[in-house]
Amino acid sequence: MIGLIALSAPAHAQAETVGGTIQVAEGAERTPIAGVVIDISLDGEDIGTGTSDDTGIWAVDVPGPGTYQAELDVESLPDGVAPTDPDSTLLDSVIVRAGQNKVIAFRLGEGSVAAANRYKQLGNLFILGLKLGAIIALSAVGLSLIYGVTGLINFAHGELLTFGALMLYFFHVSGGGPGWPLLLAAIPAVILGGLFGGAQDRLLWRPLRKRRIGNIAMMVVSIGLALALRNFFLIIFDGQPRSLRDFAIQDTVDILGIPVVPKTLVIIGASLVILTCVGLFLQKTKTGIAVRAIADNKDLAESSGIDVQSVILSTWILGAGLAALSGVFFGVSESVQYNMGFRLLLLTFAATVLGGLGTAYGAMLGGFVIGIAIEMSTYWIDTELKNALALGLLIVMLLFRPQGLLGRKERLG
Amino acid sequence: MDWTEILIDAATASIGPVAAAYALAAIGLNLQFGYSGLLNFGQAGFMLVGGYGAAITVEHGGSFWLGILVGIAASVVLGLILGGPTLRLRADYLAIVTISAAEILRLIVRSGWAEPLTNGVFGIQGFANPFFDLNPLATAGRYGWGDFTFQGRQLWVMIVGWSLVGLATLLLWKLIASPWGRAIRAIREDEDAARALGKNVFGYKLQSLILGGALGGAAGMLLAVEQQNIVSDSFLPQLTFFLYVIVILGGAGTILGPIFGAIVFRFLFQFFDGFMAQSQAEGWYGDLLDATDAQQIKLVLVGAGLMALMVFRPQGAFGNREELLIDDN
Amino acid sequence: MTTNTIAAEPGVAKPDPILVVDGLQRTFGGLHAVDVDHLEIQRNTITSLIGPNGAGKTTLFNLLTGFDEVDAGTFSLNGESLVGVPSYRVARRGMVRTFQLTKSLGRLTVLENMMFGAPDNPGESLSGAMFRRWRSAEADIEARSRELLERFGMDHMSSEYAGSLSGGQRKLLEMARSLMVEPDIVMLDEPMAGVNPVLTQSLLEHIKALRDDGRTVVFVEHDMDVVQEISDWVIVLAEGQVIAEGRPEQIASNPIVIDAYLGTQSNG
Structure with a gap:
């Protein structure tokens, strides 16, 4: 929506800022701390970074009124200083009105966020990378499977992911929902996500295939669907990111000297198990083999007696279920937001092409x-x-190896 | 409800500077998508480099006219960079790469890292003064009939903008009627057949991508000039999707389609805004909807409209139904 | 040009070959799709390429015309190597192909299809279209197109969309269009498939006429009667290899061919 505002309104005259003073409070004594970094973002997109000066003061100019998120970069804190509550480092609805210099505060005290060494930092980033990788991989496998059997690059795949996360929020947190624990709520979220995909195939994509609408036209249709769904989610869920209740706060455990929150390990582990199951499904089961046969040569598969339409439907349910699961993990890992799937969509595309378009393992x-x-x-x-x-x-990958890491060259046109 | 006001506002928007810029970008997209079958999902990226190319040049001491050259050159270079690795591959690769590239550019332009050049999320303002100095009309004067008027400043942008649209349309018309135009239409139908007849398919696709992208770059500049302001978030992916609605609404692969599409699209857009604003002010919806909901409902309708057009009336308003019914086997 | 003096054995040398293939290999996932030791195509003859399904006929066509890349081997047209030459340059060198699944340009008219085939059209480059005078060249091309259409008996449908033609008419159009390129050698991939008997006769006459014009024709065909009727020479491919060559009557009685080709045809 930012784009529309920027297009239709002239540049606003007053400048808005978000700022504050970084200081450690001990009784009445206030000690300012310099060099602390605060990241400001809007709808998951970075706006700017502020660093506190010698008097502890920092400010970030923001482009206009809105609901921003502010995050304290814990690693920039000096030795001996830590947030009094380790989970209060993210303020996720900082409302800025027109012309306002919004002041926010992070509560800091003496503590031990030990200066991270190089090994710890890189190790930590690697584990975060594995987690993000697992989330992207689940989404990308779903996209790739659907592409394999239908030839459609589904630009509305991100909304399948968001749908899963929204369902999780509904069953877990939402006032109108049953308020189940997260682990229980994840089950209907993934199942409904799969059915959402199945319904899309039955009600939209299959009729379009029957009308013999080409793949290029289908891609444009999926763009329209993505735009409509995303804004529909925005209407019912509003813009700001929302946290889940369970596992929001966890103590870290030590893995080879690297502090890791357990939920990260669970996400990585569960994803690996599920991806392995998908692999086994493709290799061992009748439906899985049919999926691969159709991806290889649709006409041949059809003439050898495979019920192509029903395999496509199964693939949609599976692919959308995986996307919904990816959304659940993404929600647990960060927060739930109407555009979370769209934010992950291009990364999903990148993963799919990098591995080889249409290859599930890729x-x-x-x-x-x-x-x-x-x-x-x-x-x-x-x-x-x-x-x-x-x-x-x-x-860069397309320049040097267009068929992707695991793609076969002769598949390209 | 003041229907006259709503209709006048909508009519004003439908021929305003933004409509001209959309039409120009859509003409480029129509060359790529409608005539050549290229799925460029990153036209917003071409518009971004065009607009920023001009704005950055002026901001760093260049003249406005040099800025225009830089903006066009930047969109041509973008076409080369994107087309090179992807146009030899299947059509879907271009779609993925163009939308990704447009997002890369937007993320880079708004980042703190590029702030010295682009001024980050705040964008660049006031770089088009030489353009407005040429305005022969009284800047603050009003021109028009009755309530249907434009400011002199705005009218000047419209005159230049629609002239560009006219020139681009003439160029396209001449090109499409030439053997070159026949070649790109043939390639849209079947690349391999064209190759077997000795045609350099890659070269044609690259030319079409670059030419269409340069028109997008010009459109981006027009938008930026009209606002005297360029910000990265004007170039979200949905801008490209709007252009698809425009091209398909007017009829993909028709000469006048993009102009017609842009006018109708802007009319409907503004009409909806005006209608929602007034009906909300009169309390039609109670507490059900707030002001921002109307914007979101509009985008839901744009998305649904794009789907419906593509499915039920892919030939658009000017397209030839018969041509589309051809079973291409 | 006669083929009577040439020995009927795989890889035999021929007088005045237009196309020479050596050690050509192409594998798909370990499977040898094409594995040809040596093969020559004699100029100004009609050579048919036969073999059971999956014998590698279309793959060989794809390799020779630049639509696929060889894993190993060389091949040359008129003495010049074609290895690594992209498909459109192969066509410009004088070798034009058609496709098994007809590629008519559906939303172009029949006449436009023909005119698109013409080489060296000054208005076909972007700068040419904008700055050069191309109308007189275009008028010449149109005249040539109409002449060819008349020869192929399609002049009455020149303003119809190619997509509205029947399968057989599309085959005819594709062949006529390939002649616009003025090729030395025409590679026809199953030109008779799905064509009704009346059109088949006319297609056969056109193929003979190509040879009478001084061109070379190579074509893939399944119908042995057709092969017998018009071929000067027959090459038999099985599992990617040339297993036999010879005049049509020699091939018809060759036990290897009967075993490899006719034997598998019954269940293919």
Whole structure:
């Protein structure tokens, strides 16, 4: 919506800022702390970074009124200073009105966020990369399977992911929902996500295939669907990111000297198990073999007696279910937001192409490569540029190995 | 409800500077998508480099006219960079790469890292003064009939903008009627057949991508000039999707389609805004909807409209139904 | 040009070959799709390429015309190597192909299809279309197109969309269009498939006429009667290899061919 505002309204005269003073409170004594970094973002997109000066004061100019998110970069805190509540470092609805210089505060005290060494930092980033990679891989396998059997690159795949996360929120947190624990709520979220995909195939894509609408036209249809669904989600769910109740706060455990929150390990582990199951399904089961046969040669598969339409329907349910699961994990890992799937869509594409368009295993591999590359890159480059780097990786890949890591060359046209 | 006001506002928007810029970008997209079958999902990226190319040049001491050259050159270079690796591959690769590239560019332009050049999320303002100095009309004067008027400043942008649209349309018309136009239409139908007849398919596709992208770059500049302001988030992916609605609404692969599409699209857009604003002010919806909901409902309708057009009336308003019914086997 | 003096054995040398193939290999996932030791196509003859399904006929066509890349081997047209030459340059060198699944340009008219085939059209480059005078060249091309259409008996449908033609008419159009390129050698991939008997006769006459014009024709065909009727020479491919060559009557009685080709045809 930012775009529309920017197009229709002239540049606003007053400048808005978000700022504050970074200081440690001990009784009445206030000690300002310099060099602390605060990241400001809007709808998951970075707006700017502020650093506190010698008097502890920091400010970030923001482009207009809105609901921003502010995050304290814990690693920038000096030795002996820590947030009084480790989970209060993210303020996710900082409302700025027109012309306002919004002041926010982070509560800091003496504590031990030990200065992270190089090994710890890189190790931590690697694990974060594995987690993001697992989330992308689940989404990418779904996209790739659907592409394999239908030839459609589904630009509305991200909304399948968002749908899963929204269902999780409904069953877990939402006032109108049953308020189940997260682990229980995830089950209907994934099942409904799969059915959502199945319904899309039955009600939209299958009729279009019957009308013999070409793949290029179908892609344009999926663009329209994505735009409509995303804004529909925005109407019913509103813009700001919302946290889940369970596992929001966890103590870290030590893995080879690297502090990790358990939910990260669970996401990585569960994803690996599920991806392995998908692999076994494709190799061992009748439906899985049919999926691969159709992806290989649709006409041949049809003439050898495979019920192509029903296999496509199964693939949609499976692919959408995987996307919904990816959305559940993404929600647990960060928060739930109406555009979370769209934010992950281009990374999903990058993973799919990187691994080899239409190859399920390639999509898995591509997902992990992209995830790790994104997180690890932040050690060297600006956080704001990490997604640009991943997408750049995609373009470079196409230059040198267009068939992708695991793709076969002769598949290309 | 003041229907006259709603209709006048909508009519004003339908021929305003933004409509001209949309039409120009859509003409480029129509060459790529409608005539050549290229799925460029990153026209917003071409518009971005065009607009920023001009704005950055002026901001860093260049003249406005040099800025225009830089903007066009930047969109041509973008076409080369994107077309090179992807146009030899299947059509879907171009779609993925163009939308990704447009997002990369937007993310880079708005990042703190590029701030010295682009001024980050705040964008660049006031770079088009030489353009407005040429305005022969009284800047603050009003021109028009009754309530249907434009400011002199705005009218000047419209005159230049629609002239560009006219020139681009003439160029396209001449090109499409030439053997070159026949070649790109043939390639849209079947690349391999064209190759077997000795045609350099890659070269044609690259030319079409670059030419269409340069028109997008010009459109991006027009938008930026009209606002005297360029910000990265004007170039979200949905801008490209709007252009698809425009091209398909007017009829993909028709000469006048993009102009017609842009006018109708802007009319409907503004009409909806005006209608929602007034009906909300009169309390039609109670507490059900707030002001921002109307914007979102509009985008839901744009998305649904794109789907419906593509499915039920892919030939658009000017397209030839018969031509589309051809079973291409 | 006669083929009577040439020995009927695989890889035999021929007088004045237009196309020479050596050690050509192409594998798909370990499977040898094409594995040809040596093969020559004699100029100004009609050579038919036969073999059971999956014998590698279309793959060989794809390799020779630049639509696929060889894994190993060389091949040359008029003495010049074609290895690594992209498909459109192969066509410009004088070898034009058609496709098994007809590729008519559906939303172009029949006449436009023909005119698109013409080489060296000054208005076909972007700068030419904008700055050069192309109308007189275009008028010449149109005249040539109409002449060819008349020869192929399609002049009455020149303003119809190619997509509205029947399968057989599309085959005819594709062949006529390939002649616009003025090729030395025409490679026809199953030109008779799905064509009704009346059109088949006319297609056969056109193929003979190509040879009488001084061109070379190579075509893939399944119908042995057709092969017998018009071929000067027959090459038999099985599992990617040339297993036999000879004049049509020699091939018809060759036990290897009967075993490899006719034997498998019954269940293919």
